[in-house]
Amino acid sequence: MNIFNTLSNSKKRLDVPRVRIYLCGVTVYDDSHIGHARTIIVFDVLKRYLESAGTSVELVQNFTDVDDKIIKRARAESSSAGVISERYITSYFRDFDELHVIRADSYPKATEHIDDIVEFIKILEQKGAAYSTQNGVYFAVSSFSKYGALSKKKTDELQSGARVEVDDSKRDPLDFALWKFSGDDPSWESPWGRGRPGWHIECSAMSTKYLGENFEIHGGGRDLIFPHHENELAQTESCTGAPFAKIWMHVGMVTIDGEKMAKSTGNVRSVRHVLDMWGPNIIRLFCISGHYSKPIDYTEDLLCADLARWRQAETCYFELLHARGQKDGAPDALGEMVISFDNAMQDDLNTHLALSAFFSIIKMTNQMAADGTLGRNNADAIKTELDRMMKILGLVIPEMEKEEMQKIDELIIQREEMRKERKFNDADRIRDVINGMGVELLDHDGRTVWVKREEIRAEN
RNA sequence: GGUACGGUGGCAGAACGGUCAUGCGUGGGCCUGCAAAGCCUAUACAAGGGGGUUCGACUCCCUCUCGUACCUCCA
Numbered sequence: 001m002n003i004f005n006t007l008s009n010s011k012k013r014l015d016v017p018r019v020r021i022y023l024c025g026v027t028v029y030d031d032s033h034i035g036h037a038r039t040i041i042v043f044d045v046l047k048r049y050l051e052s053a054g055t056s057v058e059l060v061q062n063f064t065d066v067d068d069k070i071i072k073r074a075r076a077e078s079s080s081a082g083v084i085s086e087r088y089i090t091s092y093f094r095d096f097d098e099l100h101v102i103r104a105d106s107y108p109k110a111t112e113h114i115d116d117i118v119e120f121i122k123i124l125e126q127k128g129a130a131y132s133t134q135n136g137v138y139f140a141v142s143s144f145s146k147y148g149a150l151s152k153k154k155t156d157e158l159q160s161g162a163r164v165e166v167d168d169s170k171r172d173p174l175d176f177a178l179w180k181f182s183g184d185d186p187s188w189e190s191p192w193g194r195g196r197p198g199w200h201i202e203c204s205a206m207s208t209k210y211l212g213e214n215f216e217i218h219g220g221g222r223d224l225i226f227p228h229h230e231n232e233l234a235q236t237e238s239c240t241g242a243p244f245a246k247i248w249m250h251v252g253m254v255t256i257d258g259e260k261m262a263k264s265t266g267n268v269r270s271v272r273h274v275l276d277m278w279g280p281n282i283i284r285l286f287c288i289s290g291h292y293s294k295p296i297d298y299t300e301d302l303l304c305a306d307l308a309r310w311r312q313a314e315t316c317y318f319e320l321l322h323a324r325g326q327k328d329g330a331p332d333a334l335g336e337m338v339i340s341f342d343n344a345m346q347d348d349l350n351t352h353l354a355l356s357a358f359f360s361i362i363k364m365t366n367q368m369a370a371d372g373t374l375g376r377n378n379a380d381a382i383k384t385e386l387d388r389m390m391k392i393l394g395l396v397i398p399e400m401e402k403e404e405m406q407k408i409d410e411l412i413i414q415r416e417e418m419r420k421e422r423k424f425n426d427a428d429r430i431r432d433v434i435n436g437m438g439v440e441l442l443d444h445d446g447r448t449v450w451v452k453r454e455e456i457r458a459e460n
Numbered sequence: 461g462g463u464a465c466g467g468u469g470g471c472a473g474a475a476c477g478g479u480c481a482u483g484c485g486u487g488g489g490c491c492u493g494c495a496a497a498g499c500c501u502a503u504a505c506a507a508g509g510g511g512g513u514u515c516g517a518c519u520c521c522c523u524c525u526c527g528u529a530c531c532u533c534c535a
Contacts (some may be wrong), residue, residue, distance in 0.1 A: 006476080023535095024535075025535080026535070027533090027534080027535095032535090033535085035534085035535050036535045037535085038535075040535075051463090067533090068533080069533070069534095082513040151463080151464085152463060152464065152465090152530085153462085153463065153464095153530095153531070154462085158462090158532090171482085173532095174532085177532095192487095199532090199533095200532095219535095220535060221534075221535030222464095222529075222530080222535080223472075223529080223530070223533095223534050223535065224463095224534080224535070225530075226463095226530065226531065226532080227466090227531085227532045228532090228534085230532095231532080250535095251535070252465090252529090253528090253529065253534095254535085255528080255529095258528090260528085260529080261534090262534095263533095263534095265532065287471080289473080289483090290472085290473065290474095291474085293465090294465080294466080294473095295465085295466085295528070295529075297472090299471095299472095299489060301471065301472080301484080301485095302471085302472065302484090304484080305471085305472070305483070305484040305485085306483095306484090307484070308483085308485095309484080310517065311512080312497095312498085315497060315498065316498095319498085344474095350474085352473065352474060352482090353474060353475080353481090353482090355482090355483085356473095356474075356481075356482050356483075357482095359482080360482080361484070363499090366497090366498055366499070367498085367499060367500090369498075369499090370491080370498055370499040370500090371499075372491095419493075422493070424493055424529095426493070427493085427494095428493095428494080428495085431495085433497095435496090440496065440497065441495095441496075441497085442496075442497050442498070443491085443492060443495090443496085443497085444491080444498090445493095449497090451497075
């Protein structure tokens with residue numbers, strides 16, 4: 001498949017049997033929000049798609065568990081950094097398991113790789129790319145000629161635009177910390193003095209440790225391009241002397257009602273909140289409804305549109321389960337739609353177009369169900385394809401208990417008898433009971449199909 | 461100020477040098493005992509402004525303009 005590479009500013013072909021991906025995960029100092037969810041869901045879909053196409057994928061996603069914000073929070077709560085990060089790692093997994101995100105192959109933490117980080121800095125020092133001051137150890141940006149290639153920035157412009165107070169002890173304002181001296185919790189001994197790692201170094205040390213020097217995809221949110229990924233790229237290539245990731249893949253930002261998510265203004269939607277409101281399927285649909293590289297706006301209207309589409313998918317799924325039509329033979333159009341789904345995914349993970357194909361299959365199916373041409377063979381052929389797509393997209397129709405399904409079938413038979421006897425009040429009462437179970441009845445010509453509706457709180 | 465990305469119908473959002481997807485919404489209809497769901501059908505002056513290239517541009521080029529993001533907190 002092709003994936004857009006931020007570094008080369010062009011799509012790059014990715015045709016290898018094994019794809020190694022390093023995804024910059026979250027800093028665990030607070031609950032995850034919808035922006036994190038989008039990035040992680042996009043990579044989850046990428047992984048699922050590659051694997052469905054027979055590619056083996058190794059996904060490594062870090063937790064940043066040493067950071068000023070964690071320390072600040074720990075102080076505010078008279079707690080420790082370890083307690084804070086453990087708490088939010090736990091809530092991360094709770095949130096993202098519920099979002100149907102398949103677990104990565106490993107989730108390395110900065111605090112568990114201090115030795116690797118120290119080794120990494122040692123090499124940089126030996127190569128003359130790092131130096132110490134009274135505050136810490138710094139990477140010398142001037143030692144890396146390609147600095148700025150990823151973010152398309154020129155070093156002289158960066159300096160003039162710097163908006164942070166300059167640390168005079170650094171040789172160059174652009175230089176960034178590899179190791180910060182500090183005796184506070186958390187801190188570790190190092191050849192240069194007690195302290196903790198800088199932000200970028202953990203990803204360099206851990207990605208190369210787990211995936212090698214030159215792995216296929218390095219990803220994260222667009223906001224990480226500068227400085228995080230630029231700095232990672234500089235220090236890693238300086239250390240290894242080899243090219244770093246082959247493709248840099250960046251996911252666009254999520255805005256809320258047209259504005260940047262900012263904790264300071266309370267303009268944030270946590271994963272917990274959106275899951276409670278909309279459930280996993282609609283959130284996933286929302287996250288992949290536009291192209292991953294572009295920004296997407298979280299608004300109630302858009303989520304409602306995704307809800308409407310999800311309802312159609314549910315209807316289709318149960319129509320397929322109950323298919324009894326007379327005519328049969330797999331519809332020709334199905335093959336074309338499957339091809340356009342795969343073509344869309346192949347072309348830079350164009351989930352928007354892939355969803356178009358997915359929903360055109362659903363529309364076609366509901367059409368056949370409506371005019372009675374959805375036979376068993378048709379249904380099976382369609383269901384096979386739809387199941388495959390849903391698996392790739394991570395959409396899941398909730399499972400039902402056998403007893404519940406039997407109960408529904410019994411009630412429908414009872415209702416049918418009442419209807420035949422034209423006892424509509426009784427029939428409607430049974431329908432109310434069924435509705436109360438979260439099940440909707442679709443009365444077709446002479447037969448009734450039922451649909452289990454996922455309960456969506458936002459709908460009420 | 462610099463850099464990047466973008467401005468397509470009421471909203472969202474693709475592709476493409478010539479026929480302007482698709483979804484949501486809205487109007488009408490079908491089905492139904494009623495409803496729901498679903499289907500059918502209609503709807504939309506659609507391309508920020510101005511130049512240019514071309515037989516022909518939403519699609520390529522230039523320019524202006526507006527928006528968003530980033531410029532060491534950030535997914």
